[in-house]
Amino acid sequence: MLVTGAAGNGGQAVCRALAQKGHRLRMADVAPPPPDVLALGEFVRCDTRTADDARRAVEGAQAVVHLAAWHCAHQPPVSDATIFAVNVDGTFNVLEACRAAGVRSLVFASSMAYGWGSVYSVTKVIGEELCRSFHETTGASVTLLRYHAFVPDFYLEYGARLLRNGVDRRDVATATLAALEAVAQRRVKLFRTIVHTQHGMPAEVVGNFRELGPDWCEQQVPGARQLLEKYRIELPQKVEQHDLSEAQRVLGWTPAIGFLEFLRDLQRRDARGEDVTQLHVPGGLLDWSTDGENEGENKGAKVL
Ligand SMILES: NC(=O)c1ccc[n+]([C@@H]2O[C@H](COP(=O)([O-])OP(=O)(O)OC[C@H]3O[C@@H](n4cnc5c(N)ncnc54)[C@H](O)[C@@H]3O)[C@@H](O)[C@H]2O)c1
Numbered sequence: 001m002l003v004t005g006a007a008g009n010g011g012q013a014v015c016r017a018l019a020q021k022g023h024r025l026r027m028a029d030v031a032p033p034p035p036d037v038l039a040l041g042e043f044v045r046c047d048t049r050t051a052d053d054a055r056r057a058v059e060g061a062q063a064v065v066h067l068a069a070w071h072c073a074h075q076p077p078v079s080d081a082t083i084f085a086v087n088v089d090g091t092f093n094v095l096e097a098c099r100a101a102g103v104r105s106l107v108f109a110s111s112m113a114y115g116w117g118s119v120y121s122v123t124k125v126i127g128e129e130l131c132r133s134f135h136e137t138t139g140a141s142v143t144l145l146r147y148h149a150f151v152p153d154f155y156l157e158y159g160a161r162l163l164r165n166g167v168d169r170r171d172v173a174t175a176t177l178a179a180l181e182a183v184a185q186r187r188v189k190l191f192r193t194i195v196h197t198q199h200g201m202p203a204e205v206v207g208n209f210r211e212l213g214p215d216w217c218e219q220q221v222p223g224a225r226q227l228l229e230k231y232r233i234e235l236p237q238k239v240e241q242h243d244l245s246e247a248q249r250v251l252g253w254t255p256a257i258g259f260l261e262f263l264r265d266l267q268r269r270d271a272r273g274e275d276v277t278q279l280h281v282p283g284g285l286l287d288w289s290t291d292g293e294n295e296g297e298n299k300g301a302k303v304l
Contacts, residue, residue: 001180002026002061004048004094005068007033009152009282010109010172014065015040017173018180028057029068048090051097058097063105063184065176066094069127071111072120073151080119087123088130095134103140105183106131107176110146112165112194128192135190143179143251144192147172150283155276156231158283159262163209163239167197168257169284178253193247199239199258206239213239221263227270231277257285 003018005011006027015037018025025041027033032043046053048068058064069087070078091108098106108131115121128144135142148167158166175195182188201209205216213235217224228235247253265285269276 001063001065001184002028002058003065003067004028004046004057005066005109006037006043007031008067010147010150010169010176011067012037013169013173013282013284014067014176017177018065021177023180026057026061048093049085051093054090054093054097055100058094058101058103061101061103063107063180064094064098064103065107065109065180066091067109068094069109069123070120071151072113072118073149083120084123087120088126091123091127091130095130098134098140099138104138104186105180106134106140106142107179107183108142108144109176110144110192112146112148112196114146132190141183141186141188142190143183143188144190145175145179146192146194147175148194148196152280152282155279155281156233158281159259159266160233160235162197162257162259162262163199163236165196165240167195167255168261169282171195171197171255171257172283174256175247175251175253178247178251182251188250191250193251194242194244195247195255196240196242196244197255197258198241198244199260201239201241206241208237209239210235210237217260217263220260221267223267224263227263227266230270231266261285 001023003011003015006015007029012033015025015027019040027041028044028046030047032038044057046057048054068090070083110128111124113121114124131142131144134140149165150167150169150172172195205212214225214228
């Protein structure tokens with residue numbers, strides 16, 4: 001199967017998750033991924049803005065995960081014109097290549113930014129519509145995933161973001177894998193879902209987190225209150241939560257990493273005397289290259 005944008009932050013995590021499940025991988029991007037990801041399959045250099053490149057990348061693939069895009073939070077920033085060209089023309093070319101190659105299974109990276117507030121947001125509206133048209137005209141099985149934010153950030157910012165619009169990169173990867181399996185097995189026709197985190201909080205805590213959150217966290221993770229104060233983690237008045245039950249029912253996917261997992265991880269680092277204030281993480285707690293070894297211990301967020 002083909003993953004476009006395989007060298008990106010999400011693409012690397014998705015490729016690792018697919019390879020761990022034994023999927024044969026073709027990775028397409030303008031530049032190769034790092035060596036450990038490159039070793040997981042075949043790499044095709046491809047600029048999706050060029051129809052021939054897209055055709056070469058898609059040829060022979062049974063299923064496609066289309067992640068290649070620029071987003072407005074990208075560092076260094078990318079112009080709106082480039083965002084539009086890559087996200088719209090690039091998606092059009094990939095879908096036309098899928099049509100020509102008879103691809104019957106597609107996962108598309110949409111975003112919670114979907115809307116009309118920026119050029120990037122609009123490219124996701126157009127991208128979803130192009131995918132919908134691809135489904136309507138070919139009968140292909142298609143899943144559109146509206147990811148929340150998983151851009152690389154400082155560790156403490158990443159943790160606070162989980163209470164807002166953030167999701168762990170590992171959950172992005174597991175959701176994408178679940179979506180791919182659903183389209184490959186043709187269990188869905190056209191399905192769209194949100195990819196966000198979940199904390200298992202009672203509704204009153206969700207609605208009044210600033211007041212009730214610290215006590216609730218303390219009950220779940222003894223010592224949490226002191227950590228929240230020590231690291232000055234800014235608490236939202238209300239926690240952003242979505243109903244993810246449809247994703248659970250249709251894809252069999254639920255997110256694994258919420259604010260409590262972050263607090264447990266922070267507690268371990270704090271106990272080790274680690275300076276987490278300068279720690280940078282790739283939008284997730286785990287370093288996938290050591291994932292598995294660290295399962296349940298969760299000590300490997302990578303310093304970028
Ligand atoms: N990161 C987030 O917070 C977030 C949130 C919602 C949706 N998304 C979506 O998820 C997907 C992956 O995001 P990410 O954070 O991994 O992005 P990223 O910027 O880390 O990676 C994007 C990849 O696309 C590649 N690319 C760019 N132009 C290309 C072209 N013309 N042809 C081929 N490859 C090209 C880049 O080289 C890069 O490797 C994107 O579609 C993005 O819009 C991301």
